Amino acid sequence: MNTDPIYIFRKTWGTYQTVIKSNLMFHRETSTAVRTLFENRVGPLNVIDLGCGDAAHIGKILRPGQVGHYLGCDLSPYALDVARINLEPFGITVKLLCRDMIAVLREAPENHFDLVYSGFALHHLTAEGKQAFFTECRRVLRKNGCVILVDVMREEGTSRPEYLDGYNGAVASEWTALTSAERDQVQEHIRNCDFPETPTELQSLAHNAGLKNSRRLEKQTWHEAWCYQE
Numbered sequence: 001m002n003t004d005p006i007y008i009f010r011k012t013w014g015t016y017q018t019v020i021k022s023n024l025m026f027h028r029e030t031s032t033a034v035r036t037l038f039e040n041r042v043g044p045l046n047v048i049d050l051g052c053g054d055a056a057h058i059g060k061i062l063r064p065g066q067v068g069h070y071l072g073c074d075l076s077p078y079a080l081d082v083a084r085i086n087l088e089p090f091g092i093t094v095k096l097l098c099r100d101m102i103a104v105l106r107e108a109p110e111n112h113f114d115l116v117y118s119g120f121a122l123h124h125l126t127a128e129g130k131q132a133f134f135t136e137c138r139r140v141l142r143k144n145g146c147v148i149l150v151d152v153m154r155e156e157g158t159s160r161p162e163y164l165d166g167y168n169g170a171v172a173s174e175w176t177a178l179t180s181a182e183r184d185q186v187q188e189h190i191r192n193c194d195f196p197e198t199p200t201e202l203q204s205l206a207h208n209a210g211l212k213n214s215r216r217l218e219k220q221t222w223h224e225a226w227c228y229q230e
């Protein structure tokens with residue numbers, strides 16, 4: 001087995017690129033919903049992107065002139081190397097940190113960001129981590145700023161085992177754009193790393209943090225986009 005981290009990154013990232021290209025996680029719909037929300041927003045905005053991966057989504061939701069400063073963080077240094085290239089067209093100051101998102105948020109300046117964005121990363125955190133996420137988000141947000149969360153969420157009233165059965169069942173029957181080895185790899189990742197909350201649980205964590213206005217921007221099966229504001 002090849003244990004070279006660059007090889008492993010390329011393999012798993014390659015699978016994720018196929019997932020995005022085939023729209024298996026509804027990136028198209030969630031990005032469109034977020035882009036529509038920001039269409040008339042005049043920049044330059046201060047953006048923090050938590051679990052940014054290769055940051056390719058930023059180009060789909062914001063125009064270059066709308067971004068002033070961009071701070072992205074991710075646990076993968078290889079993803080950040082790709083992010084640096086993907087953000088070049090923005091011609092802006094980009095800061096990328098290879099660190100945990102809560103640690104980055106805790107050190108971020110208060111009252112500074114217009115947009116806190118996180119895509120398909122928050123479900124990896126514990127419930128305490130998710131509460132810390134919203135608490136710190138509120139602290140770093142500027143007036144009129146918002147948190148955009150795009151992520152997998154459990155259906156209301158369902159447990160994690162029910163979510164795992166449902167989601168992995170859909171991967172087995174519908175994700176035919178992947179090879180069978182890739183589907184196995186995705187299912188194993190979901191079993192080990194997916195700890196999604198329901199929308200109501202997330203709303204309540206946001207509310208506890210003082211982000212009392214929340215609204216759903218998009219929902220496609222378990223894939224949702226939400227906006228949280230003061």
Ligand SMILES: C[S@@+](CC[C@H](N)C(=O)[O-])C[C@H]1O[C@@H](n2cnc3c(N)ncnc32)[C@H](O)[C@@H]1O
Pocket residue numbers: 050051052053054055057073074075076079099100101102118119120121124
């Ligand atoms: C599925 S990818 C999503 C990438 C990108 N945000 C998107 O929407 O396409 C999830 C990313 O979250 C990162 N991640 C997971 N937990 C994290 C944490 N605690 N802090 C920072 N990044 C994290 C992973 O390294 C991975 O790059």
